Amino acid sequence: MAMPFSFRRCTVVSLAVLGWLVASAPAFGQEPDSGDPAPSGERVRLILRHRSGTGERLKDRLAAHADHVRKELKGVGAVAVEVHPEDVEALERDPDVLGVSPDAIVTVNDGTSGSSGSSGSSGSSGTGGDDRVFLDTATLRRTLGVASSLTGLGVGIAVIDSGVAHTVDLQGRVTAFYDFTDSGSRIPTDEYGHGTHIAGLIAGSGKRSNGRYAGLAPNARVIALKALDDDGSGYTSDVIEAIEFAIENRSRLGIHILNLSLGHPVFEPAATDPLVQAVERAAAAGLVVVASAGNYGTNPVTGQVGYAGTSSPGNAPSAITVGASLSHGTATRADDGVAPFSSRGPTWYDGRIKPDILAPGDSLVAIVSPSSALHKNPMLRADVPPYVALSGTSVATAVTTAVVALMMEANWRDEGWESPLAPNLVKGILQYTAIPLADDGELTALEQGAGGLNAAGAVGLTRAIDPAVPLDAPWLERGAPLYSRLAGEALAWSQQIVWGDRVVWGDFATRHHLAWSAHILWGDHILWGDHVAPGPSLVGDTQPIWGRQIVWGDHILWGDHILWGDHILWGDHILWGDHILWEQRIVGGVAPEAGGTAGQ
DSSP states (O other), rough: OOOSOOOTOOOOOGGHHHHHHHHOOOOSSOOTTTTTOOOOOOOEEEEEEOOOTHHHHHHHHHHHHEEEEEEGGGGTEEEEEOOOGHHHHHHHHHEEEEEEEEEEEEOOSSSOOOOOSSSSSSEESSSSSTTTOOOOOOHHHHHHOTTTOOOOOTOOEEEEEEEOOSSTTTTTTTEEEEEEHHHHHHHHHHOOOOHHHHHHHHHHOOGTTTTTTTOSSOEEEEEEEEEEESSSSEEEHHHHHHHHEEETTHHHHHHHHEEOOBBBBSSOOOTHHHHHHHHHHHHTTTEEEEOOOOOOOBTTOOBOOOOOOOOOOOTOOTTTEEEEEEOOSOOTTTTTTEETTTTOSOTTOOOOOOEEEEESSEEEEEEEOOSSSHHTTTTBSSSSSEEEEEEEHHHHHHHHHHHHHHHHTTTTOOOSSSSSSSSSHHHHHHTTBBBOOOOOOOOOOHTTTTTBBOOHHHHHHHHBOTTTOTTSBBBSSOOSSEEEEEEEEEEEEEEEEEETTTEESSSGGGGGGGSSSSSOOOOOOOOOOBBBBBSSSSSSSSSOGGGGGOOOOSSSEEEEEEEEEEEOOTEEEEEETTTTTEOOOTTBOOOOOOOOOOOO
């Protein structure tokens, strides 16, 4: 089906601006006058959120205008549609329509396709050749403190990605496969390779590498939900459909965790973003959602570090949003740093602090099919075929997902399929036990969240917690050490939680607070007594963030410029991927219209 107007090429767009496509348009749902042009053959892919009970009426009007309904997304009260460009403005005014969002292209950025940006999936592992340093499983286990006694047994993980192929390392671990793309395949497949790589990092046996490149939770179950096509990209509506399927079938398939190593740029506030709302619904249902922060950390032209690049659904309040750290192939934390490509906060529109945590994300090795696109790229092949090495926040997300599976196994209390750990509690434990990266005082929560992933601390604290105790009661069955010994080093926990636009600290991990409930979603307004940071400064009462002042809310103040909208912050300029370059300034108190040119 043709799609001339593609969000793959126009990454930042206001739907109201689509009026430039036509000089005038007939009222939606009405027949055009004899003098009006007939609807064009071109269509725009959108997601329409509608009022409860109006779905059928809206679909009838769409059909009368020769517009096409692709999918119903009942969980978020929406329909995915293909409409004529001249109908968009009228849809925005339709009283039954609560919101009009792009059915945006969701991608993984593997460094091979040449497509711009993504949510933070994997970038190239290096320049190729013998000088590359791969992060093997033994080193990864040492740096995280992963004990061999835990394997993720009994935990089900839905990997929403490009599919999962038949491989030796994943034999017996993939318990279900469903395809939500147009192909509708019933046979497990992954022509691109990214989903297989993610599943391998989580639950691979490492058999083809004699255990050198195994997953951290090798006995976890993988439920493969294919929402991306053979080039590693897909539509938001397909990802939402996969999330809704996981929610509705979580008991039947035994799903505890969603891994989302994908995303798209932020086009609107989290409260109206359909993909974010699908994630919020999953968390409310008790599923732990682990999402990549994005790979928009540096300007691809200048290499300058940028802020506010967190992508959707990594901007979801309830998601465990994972950025990437550089481990340089070593187990010690002393040489770790924030990966330049890793997206930083705050989130656009909402001003929330993201990422929540960092995990190793450089040159992680896992198996793929020999026929996959990733394996066909010699620059990505590892030293053992058919393994490839990828870097990015997507592989960091897979590492975090595996650790969450170990936490669930460590706290299993009965023989049922449901974990006793609510999503909020899992996030809180991961952040409270995180290890802040060593630095010269420059890093804030916008770069590293609460710090680097600490599996030993997270599993240990999880084991000590009895979630069955009454609210407000102490729930630690034994004391928490507040530090972990990793690779021979005693490293202190962060003892803090990044919550909305604040940093929270204190003794909140020792008691069963209401905030740990499965029915309380993360936001800006839940306070823990007097343990809430008084303002947006994350590194002290007066020290500004990035060396310049920042204002949280609808606008971000960067020096003498105010930046707003759908863009990433790099000095005075804003750039999403390599697509659209904008410059927005305050000149004499008047904001000129955004200008710039669109690239391909």
